Amino acid sequence: MADISSIDAVQQMLAEQGYVCGRPLATVVFLSLKLGRPLFLEGEAGVGKTEIAKALAASMGRRLIRLQCYEGLDASSAVYEWNFAAQMVAIRTAEATGSADRKALNAELFSEEFLIERPLLQALRPDVNGPPILLIDELDRTDAPFEAFLLEALSDFQITIPEMGTIKAPEPPIVILTSNRTREVHDALKRRCLYHWVDYPDFDREMDILQARAPEASEALSREVVAFVQRLRTEDLFKKPGVAETIDWAKCLLALDVLTLSPEVIADTLGAVLKYQDDIAKLQGSEAKRILDEARASLDA
Numbered sequence: 421m422a423d424i425s426s427i428d429a430v431q432q433m434l435a436e437q438g439y440v441c442g443r444p445l446a447t448v449v450f451l452s453l454k455l456g457r458p459l460f461l462e463g464e465a466g467v468g469k470t471e472i473a474k475a476l477a478a479s480m481g482r483r484l485i486r487l488q489c490y491e492g493l494d495a496s497s498a499v500y501e502w503n504f505a506a507q508m509v510a511i512r513t514a515e516a517t518g519s520a521d522r523k524a525l526n527a528e529l530f531s532e533e534f535l536i537e538r539p540l541l542q543a544l545r546p547d548v549n550g551p552p553i554l555l556i557d558e559l560d561r562t563d564a565p566f567e568a569f570l571l572e573a574l575s576d577f578q579i580t581i582p583e584m585g586t587i588k589a590p591e592p593p594i595v596i597l598t599s600n601r602t603r604e605v606h607d608a609l610k611r612r613c614l615y616h617w618v619d620y621p622d623f624d625r626e627m628d629i630l631q632a633r634a635p636e637a638s639e640a641l642s643r644e645v646v647a648f649v650q651r652l653r654t655e656d657l658f659k660k661p662g663v664a665e666t667i668d669w670a671k672c673l674l675a676l677d678v679l680t681l682s683p684e685v686i687a688d689t690l691g692a693v694l695k696y697q698d699d700i701a702k703l704q705g706s707e708a709k710r711i712l713d714e715a716r717a718s719l720d721a
């Protein structure tokens with residue numbers, strides 16, 4: 421049984437899954453579990469927002485149900501839809517065998533047998549391991565109408581299917597929402613949640629994360645990689661590297677048997693860290709060397 425009785429216990433539980441978080445984040449996670457409030461995580465790309473839901477599900481032994489948001493996401497993809505094809509087959513079969521008692525057929529067609537459950541409905545279903553974790557990922561990609569719909573679903577954890585009635589969660593799921601803040605999410609939704617801005621980690625924490633995720637990397641190489649990425653984030657870039665990029669880069673360097681950074685190695689492997697040509701172009705010539713020198717200086721300091 422996972423121990424979620426204190427902030428320290430939650431921090432420890434996540435650490436055991438290789439998820440490194442500071443006290444402020446551990447505190448909102450603890451509170452969200454304790455008070456049963458949805459947790460709304462905002463932050464740049466690749467800073468560990470999605471990962472926390474995975475780590476939480478793994479450590480608590482709960483089922484993880486993920487609703488990936490996108491433009492145009494609607495209720496039929498998020499909640500449920502009827503299996504039209506199977507319903508058609510059932511109608512044809514009933515017609516062919518002449519057993520078409522209209523009323524009975526109608527009831528049968530709109531029963532669970534023909535219901536396709538999507539993440540929001542799945543999350544309301546009881547689970548032997550306890551309420552699932554519902555991850556509503558990248559909410560900023562949907563539109564306002566869907567947000568309003570979500571607000572309602574999250575306020576009473578029940579969904580009404582006209583043909584079947586209302587389905588209510590015996591115990592509400594643990595809800596985690598994430599956003600990259602490409603647009604502002606509505607206040608009404610935020611008000612329902614506990615909020616936390618997931619920032620880039622500082623040097624020490626990023627070292628801990630790298631140690632947890634790429635333990636094969638030597639201390640010396642890890643320090644250089646983290647210092648370089650930290651320094652890179654202060655540059656004027658279109659897309660700053662996230663923690664995911666730090667980990668990827670370290671793994672690439674390991675695969676190339678690199679022991680220490682050099683401007684040449686950086687130039688050859690920059691695609692693991694920066695994903696936009698304009699940003700990569702900025703590091704051509706002497707720029708990579710300048711940043712590497714500054715990173716090394718910060719390590720010596």
Ligand SMILES: Nc1ncnc2c1ncn2[C@@H]1O[C@H](COP(=O)(O)OP(=O)(O)OP(=O)(O)O)[C@@H](O)[C@H]1O
Pocket residue numbers: 438439440441463464465466467468469470471472598599600629632633663664667
């Ligand atoms: N605090 C952390 N502890 C351990 N690993 C982390 C941490 N933060 C990030 N990572 C690593 O970085 C990767 C990317 O994290 P994640 O996918 O959660 O980012 P995200 O914030 O959801 O990004 P996006 O906005 O692009 O979806 C994870 O697979 C994980 O390996």
Ligand SMILES: [Mg+2]
Pocket residue numbers: 469470471557598
């Ligand atoms: Mg994510």
